[in-house]
Each structure stands twice: as structure tokens, then as C-alpha cells.
Amino acid sequence: VGSSALRESTHVRVTRAPLSAAALARLVSRPGAGAIVLFQGITREVAYLDYEAYLPMAEERMESIARACLAAHSLQAVAVEHRVGRVALGEASVVVAVSAAHRREAFAGASEMIDTIKAEAPVWKREARDGGGSHWVDGTAAPRSRAPQSSAAQSRAPQSGAPQSSAGRSSEPQSPVAQARRQAR
Amino acid sequence: MNVEVKLFGLLRERAGSPTVVLELPEGAVVADALDKLASSGPLAEAIARVSVAMAVNREYADPQTVLAAEDELALIPPLSGGSR
Numbered sequence: 001v002g003s004s005a006l007r008e009s010t011h012v013r014v015t016r017a018p019l020s021a022a023a024l025a026r027l028v029s030r031p032g033a034g035a036i037v038l039f040q041g042i043t044r045e046v047a048y049l050d051y052e053a054y055l056p057m058a059e060e061r062m063e064s065i066a067r068a069c070l071a072a073h074s075l076q077a078v079a080v081e082h083r084v085g086r087v088a089l090g091e092a093s094v095v096v097a098v099s100a101a102h103r104r105e106a107f108a109g110a111s112e113m114i115d116t117i118k119a120e121a122p123v124w125k126r127e128a129r130d131g132g133g134s135h136w137v138d139g140t141a142a143p144r145s146r147a148p149q150s151s152a153a154q155s156r157a158p159q160s161g162a163p164q165s166s167a168g169r170s171s172e173p174q175s176p177v178a179q180a181r182r183q184a185r
Numbered sequence: 186m187n188v189e190v191k192l193f194g195l196l197r198e199r200a201g202s203p204t205v206v207l208e209l210p211e212g213a214v215v216a217d218a219l220d221k222l223a224s225s226g227p228l229a230e231a232i233a234r235v236s237v238a239m240a241v242n243r244e245y246a247d248p249q250t251v252l253a254a255e256d257e258l259a260l261i262p263p264l265s266g267g268s269r
Contacts, residue, residue, distance in 0.1 A: 054193055054259055057243040118266020122240070124194035125265040136195040141236035142261040143245045 010066040011079040014053050014123075019081050024097035028077035033099035035106035039114050041094040043087050047128045049137075051084045051093060054122035058082070065116045073109035075100045080113065082123060093125075119143070186211055188218065188252060191259040192228075196237070200227045209252065215239045216248035222260070235263055 011027050021038050028036055043049050066078040079097045087093045096113045100106040119140055126136045189204050197203055205228070207221055219239060223232040238261040239246050245261070252258070 051265070052194055052197075054191065054240070054243075054261070057240060057259070060243055118264065120245075121264065121266075122193065122259070122261055123265050124262065126194070136198075136262070137265055138235070139263040139265045141263050142238035144238050144247055 009070060009075075009077045010063060011077075011081075012059050012062045012066055013081045014055060014058050014062075014084055015081060016083065016085040019083060019092045019095045021092065021095050021097070024079040024081060024095050027079040028097045028099040030076045030099050032101060033076045034101050035103040036097060036099045037103070037106040037110040039094075039096040039110050040092040041114070043089050043091055043093055045089075047089055049087050049093065049128075050126045050134070051082070051087060052124045052126075053082065053084045058121050058123055061121045062117055065113060065120065069098070069109050069113045069116070073098075073100065073105045073112065075105060075109045078109070078113065080117065082117075082121070084123075186213075186252075186254040188254060188256065188258055190218070190222070190239075191257070193259070194262045195235070196228055196231055196260050196262050199231045213252050214248065215241065215246050215250045215252065218252060218258070219248070228260075231262075237262055 011024075019040075021040050025036055025038055062080050062082070066080060069075060070078050076099045080095065082094045083092070094114070094117070096110055096117070098106050098109045098113060100109060120143060122142070124136060124139070126134050128134045186209055188207050188209060190207060191204055192200050192202065205222070205226070207218055209217055209221065219232070219237065222228050222237075240257075240259040240261055241250050241252065242257050243259075
């Protein structure tokens with residue numbers, strides 16, 4: 001704090017450009033970091049995937065997740081980049097790099113980072129089908145989602161008619177990372 | 186009030202537009218907006234088939250969150266994260 005020489009401990013970017021795992025590993029390198037764990041999500045079994053993100057929510061969400069993981073796993077630095085647009089077979093669509101004093105924290109932090117990003121970051125992919133055409137990949141329901149087929153009556157709590165407060169307008173998903181995120185605020 | 190809802194992925198393609206405008210009564214909540222989208226229009230079939238969440242001002246919102254005309258709303262279809 002206070003010194004411009006201090007490097008940021010989190011780095012988040014959504015980009016159309018190819019990703020460099022080596023560059024992210026350099027970004028999280030620290031004198032006290034004895035361990036760097038690098039995860040790359042690679043496009044497989046299809047000719048290509050087209051990724052779409054809700055910006056800037058996707059970057060804000062990943063930044064929030066990065067800060068929560070940093071605190072929860074005693075990480076020294078976290079970097080994550082996600083591609084949008086067309087990603088060819090064998091290329092990375094997402095790269096996560098974390099550094100920590102020791103490997104245990106680094107592995108745990110990297111694992112929670114990618115799991116939570118996949119569960120919460122508003123990113124979608126459409127995959128090419130053999131023989132032409134493509135379809136949106138059915139992924140995981142977003143946090144606080146409305147279940148399909150539910151009727152209007154089931155999805156709405158009884159209304160008392162009392163004036164509605166705007167307090168607590170939105171709420172965090174109830175994951176361990178979300179709890180750490182609240183504590184970190 | 187009229188609210189504009191951002192669309193992504195299969196919902197954007199189904200609507201043929203990156204946004205849809207909804208007319209809602211004052212004091213409407215997220216569940217009201219989702220009900221309206223599910224009851225008619227180009228997204229009704231897709232919303233009945235997949236889980237859909239709503240983000241209000243770029244945070245996932247509870248169904249009882251009260252909406253205002255100036256809110257940034259987005260309809261969030263299932264995310265790309267799949268198997269571990």
C-alpha cells in the first residue's frame with residue numbers, strides 16, 4: 001500500500017487475443033513465492049468453440065473471485081485471462097495462474113479459482129458440430145437461477161403488500177468463495 | 186415502466202436481438218420480469234427449457250429484488266462451465 005512499485009496482486013482480462021500461459025506465470029511471480037500453479041482450459045474434440053461474455057460483468061466477477069481466492073488460500077498473486085470469440089482446437093480458452101509460498105496453497109487456490117469461474121462468470125460457448133452447424137453448450141445454471149418449468153406461483157413468495165425496501169437488492173451465491181468474498185470486503 | 190434486458194448466448198440468438206424491452210408495473214421484482222419473459226414472446230420456449238437467472242446491475246439477483254427503470258438488467262442462460 002502506498003508504493004507504486006508494488007505489483008497488483010490480481011490480474012483479470014477478457015480478450016479476443018490468444019492467451020500466453022508463460023506470460024501469466026511471469027505476472028504472478030514473486031520473490032516469496034515458492035510455488036506457481038498454472039491451469040489451462042483447452043478446446044478439445046471440436047473444430048472450434050465460439051465464446052461470448054457479458055462485459056464488464058464477467059471481468060468484475062472474475063476479479064471478485066480472484067480476490068476471494070487470494071484471501072482464502074493465502075495466495076501471493078492471481079492472474080486469469082479468458083478468451084472470447086473463436087478459439088481453435090487445441091488452444092487455451094482460459095488460463096489461471098496463482099502463486100503462493102508453498103504448493104499446497106497454490107494447488108488449492110488454482111482449483112477453487114477455475115471451479116468458481118466456471119460456475120459464476122457469465123461466459124457462454126457455442127461449439128461446432130460435425131458436418132456443419134453449431135449449438136450452444138448446455139452448461140451449469142447460473143447462481144440464483146429460476147428452475148425451468150416452474151410456474152409463476154411457485155417462483156414468487158407471498159406478497160404482503162408492504163412497501164419494498166431496496167436494501168439487499170442483490171445477493172451473492174452461497175458458495176464458500178462467496179463467504180470469503182464478503183469477509184474480505 | 187420500461188426496462189431493457191440484455192440477452193446472451195442462445196437467448197440472444199432466439200430473440201434475434203441483443204436486448205428486449207419489457208413493460209412492468211412500478212415495484213416489479215425480478216420474478217415478475219422472468220414470468221413475463223416466460224409467458225409470451227420469442228424467449229418463452231427457451232426459458233421453459235433451460236434455467237435462467239437475472240443479473241441486476243451486474244450482480245446475480247434474488248427473485249424478490251425490486252427493479253427500477255434505470256437498472257442494468259441481463260438474462261443469464263446456463264454458463265459454459267461444464268464437467269470438472
